[in-house]
Every structure is written in C-alpha cells, then in structure tokens.
Amino acid sequence: MHALLDAISTLEPPVQARRIFHGRGGRFAGCEQWTLDAYPPVLVLTSFAPATDDELATIDAALRARWQQAAAGQPLNWVFQQRGEALRIEGRSDTRLMAGEVPEPHVVMEDGALLRVQLQRGQNHGLFxxxxxxxxxxxxxxxxxxxxxxxxxxxxxxxxxxxxxxxxxxxxxxxxxxxxxxxxxxxxxxxxxxxxxxxxxxxxxxxxxxxxxxxxxxxxxxxxxxxxxxxxxxxxxxxxxxxxxxxxxxxxxxxxxxxxxxxxxxxxxxxxxxxxxxxxxxxxxxxxxxxxxxxxxxxxxxxxxxxxxxxxxxxxx
The missing domain is CATH 3.40.50.150 (Vaccinia Virus protein VP39)
Structure with missing residues (x-):
C-alpha cells in the first residue's frame, strides 16, 4: 500500500469534495483495492478486498501523522468502508467511523455548489x-x-x-x-x-x-x-x-x-x-x-x- 501512504503523506486538508487516491485504476501495483475520498470535513477510505486490522492501523497512523503536520488543531474525521464481492452480492457495505465524527446534516462543496451527502448509509454517498x-x-x-x-x-x-x-x-x-x-x-x-x-x-x-x-x-x-x-x-x-x-x-x-x-x-x-x-x-x-x-x-x-x-x-x- 506504499502508493496510498505516499498520497496521504502529501495530503492537504481538502476544501472541496474530491478523490484523493484511486487505486482502482490499476496504476499503483499493490493498491488496487484502495480508494481515498474527501467529503470535507471527512475522509472516506474504501477497500474492495478484505482489509486487515494491521493495514487499517498503518493507514490510521499515517493519517494522524499527516494531520498533525498539515492541519494542526483541526480534528481528523475519517470513515472506513469495506466493499467486495460478498458484500456486493448481499447489497450491503460495512462502514465504520474510525476517528472524529461525521456532521449531520453533512454538506460539501463542488465548484460553488452545496450538496448534501450521507457517508454512513450504504455505498452511494449522494455525490459521485x-x-x-x-x-x-x-x-x-x-x-x-x-x-x-x-x-x-x-x-x-x-x-x-x-x-x-x-x-x-x-x-x-x-x-x-x-x-x-x-x-x-x-x-x-x-x-x-x-x-x-x-x-x-x-x-x-x-x-x-x-x-x-x-x-x-x-x-x-x-x-x-x-x-x-x-x-x-x-x-x-x-x-x-x-x-x-x-x-x-x-x-x-x-x-x-x-x-x-x-x-x-x-x-x-x-x-x-x-x-x-x-x-x-x-x-x-x-x-x-x-x-x-x-x-x-x-x-x-x-x-x-x-x-x-x-x-x-x-x-x-
């Protein structure tokens, strides 16, 4: 997961909703299962294959270290969502709040538009x-x-x-x-x-x-x-x-x-x-x-x- 950790190491606190890391495109060997998205003020990590506790702990440590550097004094809010073939067949996802909180209502910005999203109810968050x-x-x-x-x-x-x-x-x-x-x-x-x-x-x-x-x-x-x-x-x-x-x-x-x-x-x-x-x-x-x-x-x-x-x-x- 080196490419994902590299992306986290240079992450700036996002202002608009956007993807930060896209392993699904196959351009980063060993990271095909991972995506990282920003729905400010929350980050969403998604895995399309089983993720171990050790992997999540490593990513959590990387996020916390970067947040201390780039966003000192701001809370780190992040959510993990597990997807995969078994979950997709059952039509569900496993979503966990890993740090901080998710605002409710949760409104993000894209190109001047305000849009409501929901990160903890299923796979579709309200904005693709x-x-x-x-x-x-x-x-x-x-x-x-x-x-x-x-x-x-x-x-x-x-x-x-x-x-x-x-x-x-x-x-x-x-x-x-x-x-x-x-x-x-x-x-x-x-x-x-x-x-x-x-x-x-x-x-x-x-x-x-x-x-x-x-x-x-x-x-x-x-x-x-x-x-x-x-x-x-x-x-x-x-x-x-x-x-x-x-x-x-x-x-x-x-x-x-x-x-x-x-x-x-x-x-x-x-x-x-x-x-x-x-x-x-x-x-x-x-x-x-x-x-x-x-x-x-x-x-x-x-x-x-x-x-x-x-x-x-x-x-x-």
Missing part, C-alpha cells in the same frame, strides 16, 4: 466524485448556450439521483431542468440540494419510472440538453446492454433541433464503442461530438474500463 468533469461540462455548455442565444437552456436530467447535474445547470443559467428518478428519497435530497443553493425556481422533480413516463417527459420538451446517467446494472430498473437502446430511440423526439445529449456509462465491461455503436443504430441522426475526460485522479490503465461520458448532437437534415 468521478462525474465531476461531467458536471463541469454541463456548466460550461449551459453557460455557452445562454451567451449564444440569449436564453436559458431547457434541460432533461434522466436518472437524476440527487440532482447535482440540475444544480450545476441552473447555476449556469438554465431556464428549466426536469429531473426524473424513480427513487423518492433521492428526489427529496435533490430538492434539498436546490434549496441549499437558493435555487427556488426552475427545477421540476418527477419521482417516476422513466420507461413508464415517456408521455409526461416528452410533453415537457423539447430540450436543448438531455443528460442520461443510468446505473450500469440495477435489477428490475436498468440493464445497460438492453435498456440503453430503449433510451436512445427516444432522443430524437426529446431533443430540440441542434440539441445535445450527454450519455454516461460506468460499466467496466462495456466500452466507448458500445455506446457509439448503439447510438448509430438507434438514433443515427445524433452525431458523436466528444468524450468528456474523467478527473485526472481517476486515470485508469485501460480508459475503456473507466467511466464513459459521451456527447452527441442532433443534426437536423
């Missing part, structure tokens, strides 16, 4: 750090649309989760964002995130199954930007290999002429070619524009296995 560049792309795209047209973009946010994309779009000048997700709990957190940022108008929240709600979704269109960020595999909800095609077929009817679609996929077994081939087959009128780079810290020895965020544009005849 690997999507940071996707949210920055949305900010830039929506701001450019407003500058070019003089009007705010109309945005559809599918599989909205806690609506971080929506917050970014509205802060950048979007006229309206329609957020759709079947989880009422996630939608409630999303509404809270908008309130935290003073975004009291412009957002709609539909706690619906997307595949059963196309009529309502389409009637609210057309949209200048459609964001599609589904789970890669969620039994009974979404399976990328069969359900992404169903989404793509809807895009031509959802997009305004010249509109853009931001498609996301976090399935290591499915690469960029999967999305591009599916789009060519299901919605050939949408042209590939670019792949949005992941945050540098998430670099992978095989970028086709990492998060894919692709931009397509409607090309009217």
């Amino acid at each position: 750090l690997d999507m940071a560049e996707g949210r920055r792309w949305v900010r830039a795209h929506v701001a450019a649309h407003r500058a070019r047209t003089g009007q705010g973009a109309r945005v559809l946010n599918l599989f909205a989760y806690t609506c971080a994309f929506s917050v970014a779009a509205l802060q950048a000048g979007a006229a309206e964002v329609v957020n759709v997700d079947m989880s009422r709990g996630a939608m409630a957190t999303g509404q809270h995130n908008h309130q935290l940022n003073g975004l009291l108008a412009g957002a709609r929240f539909l706690a619906h199954d997307i595949f059963s709600s196309w009529g309502k979704i389409t009637r609210s269109g057309p949209y200048d930007l459609v964001i599609v960020d589904p789970p890669s595999y969620q039994k009974g909800s979404f399976v990328a290999t069969k359900d992404y095609a169903r989404l793509m077929r809807r895009l031509p009817d959802l997009l305004a002429p010249g509109g853009h679609a931001l498609l996301c996929l976090n399935a290591p077994e499915l690469g960029v070619d999967f999305l591009r081939a599916q789009m060519h087959e299901q919605a050939p009128g949408l042209a590939f524009v670019e792949r949005v780079a992941n945050p540098a810290v998430f670099a992978d020895i095989d970028e086709d296995r990492s998060l894919k965020v692709l931009v397509f544009r409607d090309t009217p005849p």
Whole structure:
C-alpha cells in the first residue's frame, strides 16, 4: 500500500469534495483495492478486498501523522468502508467511523455548489466524485448556450439521483431542468440540494419510472440538453446492454433541433464503442461530438474500463 501512504503523506486538508487516491485504476501495483475520498470535513477510505486490522492501523497512523503536520488543531474525521464481492452480492457495505465524527446534516462543496451527502448509509454517498468533469461540462455548455442565444437552456436530467447535474445547470443559467428518478428519497435530497443553493425556481422533480413516463417527459420538451446517467446494472430498473437502446430511440423526439445529449456509462465491461455503436443504430441522426475526460485522479490503465461520458448532437437534415 506504499502508493496510498505516499498520497496521504502529501495530503492537504481538502476544501472541496474530491478523490484523493484511486487505486482502482490499476496504476499503483499493490493498491488496487484502495480508494481515498474527501467529503470535507471527512475522509472516506474504501477497500474492495478484505482489509486487515494491521493495514487499517498503518493507514490510521499515517493519517494522524499527516494531520498533525498539515492541519494542526483541526480534528481528523475519517470513515472506513469495506466493499467486495460478498458484500456486493448481499447489497450491503460495512462502514465504520474510525476517528472524529461525521456532521449531520453533512454538506460539501463542488465548484460553488452545496450538496448534501450521507457517508454512513450504504455505498452511494449522494455525490459521485468521478462525474465531476461531467458536471463541469454541463456548466460550461449551459453557460455557452445562454451567451449564444440569449436564453436559458431547457434541460432533461434522466436518472437524476440527487440532482447535482440540475444544480450545476441552473447555476449556469438554465431556464428549466426536469429531473426524473424513480427513487423518492433521492428526489427529496435533490430538492434539498436546490434549496441549499437558493435555487427556488426552475427545477421540476418527477419521482417516476422513466420507461413508464415517456408521455409526461416528452410533453415537457423539447430540450436543448438531455443528460442520461443510468446505473450500469440495477435489477428490475436498468440493464445497460438492453435498456440503453430503449433510451436512445427516444432522443430524437426529446431533443430540440441542434440539441445535445450527454450519455454516461460506468460499466467496466462495456466500452466507448458500445455506446457509439448503439447510438448509430438507434438514433443515427445524433452525431458523436466528444468524450468528456474523467478527473485526472481517476486515470485508469485501460480508459475503456473507466467511466464513459459521451456527447452527441442532433443534426437536423
């Protein structure tokens, strides 16, 4: 775990939510099981393989030593989460508070946005750090649309989760964002995130199954930007290999002429070619524009296995 300890030895107390160390990308031999994230004022260490008490003690000592150097007088708060095949099959994680405390409510910042997170309830904390560049792309795209047209973009946010994309779009000048997700709990957190940022108008929240709600979704269109960020595999909800095609077929009817679609996929077994081939087959009128780079810290020895965020544009005849 030398690379992880090296990262800890140069750690500065983080201000924004971000990943600090990404062993999962395979770039650090012997550290493939480890990730370290910052959700200020808390650090989250995650292991995707069994971790021994000795390993955790070594990491704890390294964190305490660095905190004394870089953050004297500030409390060290850190959480350990054990994941792995057995826990994943059972749909749970083992989470332990190792030092300090976790604030409640716990609000973090990313690029000026305030977002609520929950670190001690399951594997999803309320903000996916690997999507940071996707949210920055949305900010830039929506701001450019407003500058070019003089009007705010109309945005559809599918599989909205806690609506971080929506917050970014509205802060950048979007006229309206329609957020759709079947989880009422996630939608409630999303509404809270908008309130935290003073975004009291412009957002709609539909706690619906997307595949059963196309009529309502389409009637609210057309949209200048459609964001599609589904789970890669969620039994009974979404399976990328069969359900992404169903989404793509809807895009031509959802997009305004010249509109853009931001498609996301976090399935290591499915690469960029999967999305591009599916789009060519299901919605050939949408042209590939670019792949949005992941945050540098998430670099992978095989970028086709990492998060894919692709931009397509409607090309009217």
